[in-house]
Amino acid sequence: MPASATKPLRVAVLADSDTRWKWGALTANRIAPSGPGDPGDTADGADIRLDGYLLRGRATPTARQLGEVGVRADSLREVTAVEFLRAMREESYDLLVLALVGGGVQAMLHGLKRIWEDRPQRPVVVTGYVGVVYEKLADGLLLRHGADLVLANSRQDAERFRAVYEGVRADSGSVTEVALPFLGGAAYTGEHDPYTVVFAAQPSVPESRKDRTYLLNRLVQHARRHPEREVLLKLRSKPGEHTTHIEELPYQKLSQRLDLPPNFRLVYGHMGEVLDRTDLLVTVSSTAALESLHRRIPTVVLTDLGIREALGNHHFVGSGCLASWDQLDAGHRPEPDEDWVARQGVAADGSYATAFDAARERITKLLARPGGLPPLTPYYTPVTAPGYLPGILARHHLGPDGTPLPGAPAADKEPGPVRQIVRRAARGAYRHGVQRVAPVIRRMGEL
Structure with missing residues (x-):
């Protein structure tokens, strides 16, 4: 009850x-x-x-x-x-x-x-x-x-x-x-001082080093073009951590090779708190775009790498938010289509309370x-x-009828210190393999 x-x-x-x-x-x-x-x-x-x-x-x-x-x-x-x-x-x-x-x-x-x-x-x-x-x-x-x-x-x-x-x-x-x-927060009422551009990064979109480097370079170039603005790269996880998707090429590592301007920063933290100071949200296809649209913050879904199912930005066809960095650098600001927004559960019309x-x-x-x-x-x-x-x-140690398979791990208590150390080491080895070894093997296979 x-x-x-x-x-x-x-x-x-x-x-x-x-x-x-x-x-x-x-x-x-x-x-x-x-x-x-x-x-x-x-x-x-x-x-x-x-x-x-x-x-x-x-x-x-x-x-x-x-x-x-x-x-x-x-x-x-x-x-x-x-x-x-x-x-x-x-x-x-x-x-x-x-x-x-x-x-x-x-x-x-x-x-x-x-x-x-x-x-x-x-x-x-x-x-x-x-x-x-x-x-x-x-x-x-x-x-x-x-x-x-x-x-x-x-x-x-x-x-x-x-x-x-x-x-x-x-x-x-x-x-x-x-x-x-997780939609919420105050509606956007006007530009902040300084004007703040936020790029919401995704762990697995795009996948290739070339495409991720391209997006990072364009973001840095935008910061240099507009020294009066604050340009933030919003990251989901720190190196060694995993989120819903595997990140083989963290932007943190890619940015270490660049001479970053003083108005460019990498930030973590709660997305809602970052949106509190955002004047323009830019992404490839992140759910952060829906959070931003809910608050009526100017929102851009990038077309630089094409509009493709593999990127997920095809979902935003009809949104009115699709644009390229060239257009943004020239001052373009997309206007969201209200009918499209209403069908996406964004509830910018105030109906969220009953959703x-x-x-x-x-x-x-x-x-x-x-x-x-x-x-x-x-x-x-x-x-x-x-x-x-x-x-x-x-894969979850269950038989065809849902019964645990013989030998399935099922501890009755918290693991001891030795088991915890082994588990952390195993995770570290896995993440090292994903972020360092796998990309090297992939590049060797392309030779």
């Missing part, structure tokens, strides 16, 4: 990266059926207990990344998939948010179905996407099918999601339109359902996808 004065609503979030933890925790607060709430706070001041679980893997966030996200939790611990399933069997929650990649969501849905098969009550299970969905639409959606709610961050996404599910004759009733949970009402109402009804909720029913089963599903489950 929804939270009351005597019984707090118990909410769990399982995330596999810093950005997904941010999305999952803020979403949980937004959709908890006690009220709308504000980012980072419990819904409408309701008595909610939020337990966070971080799935152990290459992108498990560091303490610095978690601190930068700034979302509070009553408890937070790192787990394997099997450890998480054990916790879900032993603990009782009202709401569970799966903030994972598609394969992780699918594995957890099958594992949860298995461990809850003899329980009369289970939590409402929710999943969705961190931001813009511009690739692997069908694959990602079908891997998320089976959750009670599959959240769509915009009207356009909701329509696309339902079309995919209906196209394979899967139940589309779980698709629920909301908005990105999560439908999800809260649906969760309230599910929690109040007599006799509890039915078993989870993912679209993928050993019958519908016998050549695909077992491999997805095995």
Whole structure:
């Protein structure tokens, strides 16, 4: 039942990266059926207990990344998939948010179905996407099918999601339109002093050294052309850290080879705080563009490298925000298309306060359902996808029926100091391989 004065609503979030933890925790607060709430706070001041679980893997966030996200939790611990399933069997929650990649969501849905098969009550299970969905639409959606709610961050996404599910004759009733949970902040009212240009970098877009160097050089050139402006390169992670995507060529390393002007700086921190002082947001295809548009900050999606699916900027066709550095240097300022913006869940019209009402109402009804909720029913089963599903489950040490495989890691307590040292060393070796060895091997292969 929804939270009351005597019984707090118990909410769990399982995330596999810093950005997904941010999305999952803020979403949980937004959709908890006690009220709308504000980012980072419990819904409408309701008595909610939020337990966070971080799935152990290459992108498990560091303490610095978690601190930068700034979302509070009553408890937070790192787990394997099997450890998480054990916790879900032993603990009782009202709401569970799966903030994972598609394969992780699918594995957890099958594992949860298995461990809850003899329980009369289970939590409402929710999943969705961190931001813009511009690739692997069908694959990602079908891997998320089976959750009670599959959240769509915009009207356009909701329509696309339902079309995919209906196209394979899967139940589309779980698709629920909301908005990105981290939108907010004061609307842009005019230029700051100094005028500030921010480039929102992405870990994996673009991928090549040539393209990333090009973008960095153009940003530095813009700073030199406009010494009266402050030009900021907003970075997602520090070298050695991983976020949702792997970053082989960090801009920090590329910038070390350049003579940077005094009005150019690299910055980290909360995106909302950076937008507080932004006069022009520039990106290739980052979700930061939607945050900026929500606040009516002048926003540019670059076309310098083409408008391509691989870059994700094709999603912004029709937005009115597409432009090149040459156009920006010449003084061009795009005007966003209001109809396009309205379909993207940006809610710059002030409707954001009600964007999560439908999800809260649906969760309230599910929690109040007599006799509890039915078993989870993912679209993928050993019958519908016998050549695909077992491999997805095995990556999380689960068998075809969702049962943990023999020898699956499932510690009963926190790892000792030796195990922690070994784990850190292994992660360091992995990241060194991704950021240093892999690019060298790739270049050798191109000779």
